[in-house]
Amino acid sequence: MxxxxxxxxxxxxxxxxxxxxxxxxxxxxxxxxxxxxxxxxxxxxxxxxxxxxxxxxxxxxxxxxxxxxxxxxxxxxxxxxxVEKIDRQELLQQRGCVIWITGLSGSGKSTLACALTRALHSRGKLTYVLDGDNIRHGLNSDLTFKPQDRAENIRRIGEVAKLFSDAGVICIASVISPYRKDRDACRSILPDGDFIEVFMDMPLHVCEARDPKGLYKLARAGKIEGFTGVDDPYEAPLNSEIVIQMEGEVCSSPEVMAEKVVCYLDAKGYLQA
Amino acid sequence: MxxxxxxxxxxxxxxxxxxxxxxxxxxxxxxxxxxxxxxxxxxxxxxxxxxxxxxxxxxxxxxxxxxxxxxxxxxxxxxxxxVEKIDRQELLQQRGCVIWITGLSGSGKSTLACALTRALHSRGKLTYVLDGDNIRHGLNSDLTFKPQDRAENIRRIGEVAKLFSDAGVICIASVISPYRKDRDACRSILPDGDFIEVFMDMPLHVCEARDPKGLYKLARAGKIEGFTGVDDPYEAPLNSEIVIQMEGEVCSSPEVMAEKVVCYLDAKGYLQA
Incomplete structure (x- = not known):
């Protein structure tokens, strides 16, 4: 309600x-x-x-x-x-929304979030990054990696992102969020258009070669179970607003990836009140 | 951590x-x-x-x-x-913090929150109100009024308020938050000085006469149990930064109450970067 x-x-x-x-x-x-x-x-x-x-x-x-x-x-x-959302947007000269970056571990979600927040800040826009990992240290510190807790993790991040969006902030959520239904649930609580899904469409072997947190190694060694991409599925978005892919065997720079998102926001009118 | x-x-x-x-x-x-x-x-x-x-x-x-x-x-x-908190503060020309308004049901928390967000917005400051009631419709919709759920309700609001404060926003939390330990836990996760407790120190009989949600009536009729001020204690803050009280038998106007908080923020340097 x-x-x-x-x-x-x-x-x-x-x-x-x-x-x-x-x-x-x-x-x-x-x-x-x-x-x-x-x-x-x-x-x-x-x-x-x-x-x-x-x-x-x-x-x-x-x-x-x-x-x-x-x-x-x-x-x-x-x-x-x-004071309503529209008033805050007027103050900030931007429109609040949620950039939801989804993809495998090691696909570059945090990297894009980082570059995007820099790019927007340099244009005088207020952003805030909700990083799935960091939120687990605070708001979601009571949650484990059991399936129901992982769903709850996504739900809460979606609800918080909605609050930020309502505050007029361009909220950048960076979370694996492997299941379509969980992402779609987050989309459904936001006004039309305000949930902008960015799919980091990187091949598993690339992500695994990076393995920035050493978690693929643990998963392959059987030391953790239910790891996305190894023994738990990643359900790729079907209609995400933005897809980030490699060009041949080359990944775009963070700045180029961020620019793609900034262009989208600009075209959709999110960078003005 | x-x-x-x-x-x-x-x-x-x-x-x-x-x-x-x-x-x-x-x-x-x-x-x-x-x-x-x-x-x-x-x-x-x-x-x-x-x-x-x-x-x-x-x-x-x-x-x-x-x-x-x-x-x-x-x-x-x-x-x-x-982009760090300090960068966002520079952009917004204010310092992120949490105004935590605590008090009995009917003590005027939402009224003050409302007046305060207006007063600050009119000065060009970005605020966001986290209302205990409203949050229960979204982020905390899974929680009941059982004691452990009420504590979790406060914990989550505290964590979200912390995120807003980190975003550079002046976050106004309006929640009964009857227990000292729960409020103090929220204070403890914020940088020194950034948790500003406002105690709505209104007599129970005044709040009960108002009974804006009809809940005191239900509680007195024995239809709800564990209601703060009726059969559950309200632990008044011992060292809140701001206390709002009646003057004799007269309550201050919302604008006057809000001004008291604005003056505090101004004096402490929160209304500039």
Whole structure:
């Protein structure tokens, strides 16, 4: 469920009969009251606590424009009280989006992320790199490499990328993300066009020869199992926005790869508000 | 474990004997190779898979300035290839930090967050609000209100706030966060001074009279259990940077509350690079 952040309420400086509330607004989020109460109720249920689905959303119920003539609602009006994505984009002179770089270990995801963030920063654009490895040290430090945890790892990175995109930032996610359904789930939570998939289409033997983290060696030696490309599949994107490939036997430089992405962003209008 | 992002490697355009790698850098994150391999190994262990702690971090081992004269490492040098927090701050002309607004349900956290983001945006500052309620619809949609899930809810919001702060954004987190240890854990992962705790010190009876989500009513009726302030404690901050209180029986306006926070940020130098 997506909550509509755009409708918020604020205080009208009318005299109140209750001194204690004279200068204080009701919550500026009361428009979501009912949905939230239901959500809380459901979650409490999940927690197997004594819960009722009956919601007595008293104040929330009067926070409706049509009802704003009576009772406490005299003190409130609907208006956009908050700063929205569009305002942040105006400030930054760019459009928030997610560049999702997917590919095998050693395919150059981090390298591209690095070059891309430099290229965009040099143009005065605000970027932030979410690196699958680094996130595992913080937000996802509770997750293992079990299949369900790997899916959860992707889900959370997708959700965080969405927040960054909403903040107006060009968010660069660099994650193996081997399964199509996990990537597509991340795409589905973003506005159309704002999920830009970049497929590092490098042959396995090239990635394995690089083996920057020594993990292919461990996998081939049978010391780790379920390693993408060795004994776990990588599901190549079918319709990624951008594909990075070798030209013959030569890999493009990081700058050339980054430029390809920058050109895409420019053409799609992401580099202006 | 904090990974040092500042030391990265990039490619020197020297001729390589391997054509396939001629223009391609080794990973720009090889300085973290060893730590990461150990981490991966440990996580695989947690997953109860056949794992070895023996790490064969071949390329990583040569990615050291002192060793860069031999073998593949001829192609690489240490340097800052990435965009760092300080660069983003320079771009934004502000310093990334976390404003952590804590208090009872109905104490005005969202209202303050809303007013604060407006006040800062009007000064050309980039802010982003992480609202405890909203995050539960996305990133934390898998969590219930069970005690361990509530702690995990706070932990994740703290980790995401840290990422935003690292992005250079003034991140405003608005969450009840009733337990001192959970808030302090969020403080501990941020650089000194960058976690700014704002305590909405409103009397319970005031919050309960507001009851914007109708949850106090449910709690008093015994329909939900473990509700902060009713049958679960709120541990007031002992040393929060900012305390918002009523003046006698009057609550300050959102704008006045926000201004208090803005003044603090200004005094501490967060509103410039």
């Amino acid at each position: 997506i909550i509509n952040y755009s409708l918020r309420i604020d205080f009208v400086r009318a005299k109140s009969t209750k001194v204690g509330f004279a200068n204080f607004p009701l919550s500026c989020r009361q428009n979501v009251t009912s949905a939230w109460s239901k959500f809380v109720s459901a979650k409490w249920k999940e927690a197997s606590l004594k819960t009722s689905t009956e919601i007595n959303s008293n104040e929330g119920s009067v926070c409706n424009e049509n009802l704003s003539k009576g009772g406490k609602s005299m003190n409130i009006v609907w208006h956009k009280c908050s | 904090i990974i040092n992002y500042s030391l990265r490697i990039d490619f020197v355009r020297a001729k390589s004997t391997k054509v396939g790698f001629a223009n391609f850098p080794l990973s720009c994150r090889q300085n973290v190779t060893s730590a990461w391999s150990k981490f991966v190994s440990a996580k695989w262990k947690e997953a109860s898979l056949k794992t070895s702690t023996e790490i064969n971090s071949n390329e990583g081992s040569v990615c050291n300035e002192n060793l860069s004269k031999g073998g593949k490492s001829m192609n690489i040098v240490w340097h800052k290839c990435s």
